[in-house]
Amino acid sequence: MKFDFHTHHDRCGHARGTIRDYIEAAIKKGLHIIGISDHSPYFSSDEDQLYPHIAMAKSAFPEYVAEILQLKEEYKGKIEVLLGVESDFFPKHADVYRTHLDKYPFDYIIGSVHYVDDISIFHKERWAGLTDQQKVQTKENYYKLVEHSARSGMFQILGHIDAMKGFYPSFSSIQTDAIEQTLKVISEYDIAIEVNTSGKTKDCGGWYPADEILERALHYGVNITFGSDAHDPERIGDDFELVQKRLKEIGFKEWVFFREKKMQLVRL
Template sequence: MKFDLHTHHDRCGHAQNTIRDYIEAAIAGGLQVIGISDHSPYFGSSEDHAQPLIAMAKSEFPRYIEEVLQLKKEYEGKIDVLLGVESDYFPEHTAIYQQEYAKYPFDYIIGSVHLSGGVSIFNRNRWNKLNEAQKIEQKEEYYRLIAESARSGMFNILGHIDAMKGFYPAFSDIATPKVNETLKIIGESGVAIEINTSGKTKDVGGWYPSREILEQALHYGVEVTFGSDAHIPGRVADDWEEVRQTLKEIGFKQWVYFKNKQKQVVQL
């Protein structure tokens, strides 16, 4: 059973091609399941399209849902198309996000922290002029938000849980017990984490999260899934087999995906 739960398309403003193109790429790649999970609108903003190069407009969201559901029907019997969304996590706006998501029949929701301390996690300049203590504070705030997102009950999957290393590889070397504390909370919350292979498109290379974090995730009983985070159709299921083999080496026996919010277990 080959699946990929994390794909984007041109609505978000920084990915290419249509949803259909990603589905066709998945079929060509031998997948049985493809999840469509573009970036959620900024529901907490008063503007319809607050960040046009980051996420779709609020007014576009119903059309996104409608298109995925139509394609789900069209491709039935060829590939299982799942309706997802990659949702930002803003603690101050959880109620409005939950209210919006409750309107639609999502198969799953990915919760991702993209802003920490009001600054993008991918902003390499955030690390300039910080001393070691301040770097630890930055990392701990990021994991505090991830732990809070796990406890929120909003998400089935947590996205790229060490993506802050994307343009700052030294992030992984900042020592803090907060990472393991967060993994313990994730395990207790029953939320899965994704192995996201888009780290290879950033300075850091490789995957999110690191092998070390995956080893600790296994220790804390955290379940795992797969997401390429493809922003072009050619990256659908990128490194899927390599990820599967790595998980087996670490000691995982299974991974999961979600359909109708129900966990589907796939043996490795």
């Protein structure tokens, strides 16, 4: 079975193509399931669309859900379309997000940490001038947020759990036990981490997470799924077979997806 659960489209302001474009691309590439998971609005903001080039407007969210549900019906028999969303995780606003997200029949919600200490994890200059200890603290703050997102009960999938290396490859070599602790916590919940192949488009040049994290995830019994994080229909299913092969080599026997927030197991 071939699938891709992390995909975006033009509502977020930094992706190309409509939802239909991604579904059609998935069919052409032989996928059996496609999940649409665009960036959720900034629900805690007073503005309708706080950052037009990052996430959709709050007013656009109901139509986003309605369009996916309509396309889910239209494409029955051709491909299974799942209703998803990628939601930022802000602990202080978790209840606000939960209230909005609970209104809709999502198959799954991806929880992603995009901000640490109120700065984007992808901000290239955030590391400039930091001491080694401050870098360790930043990395630990990141994983504390990932751990908190796992405990929140809001998500079925945790997105790109080492994406902070995206534009700072040295992130991976910052020594701390925080990742180990976070994986232990994740393993206690019926959620999954994704192998996200969009890291290959960033400075780090590899998937999220790195192999050594996947090896530790297997050790702790963490569930695994797949997402291209496509922001262009051409990237749908990108490296699916390579990821499948690598996970088998590491020792995984199965991976998972979610339908109506219930975990489904698929043999690798």
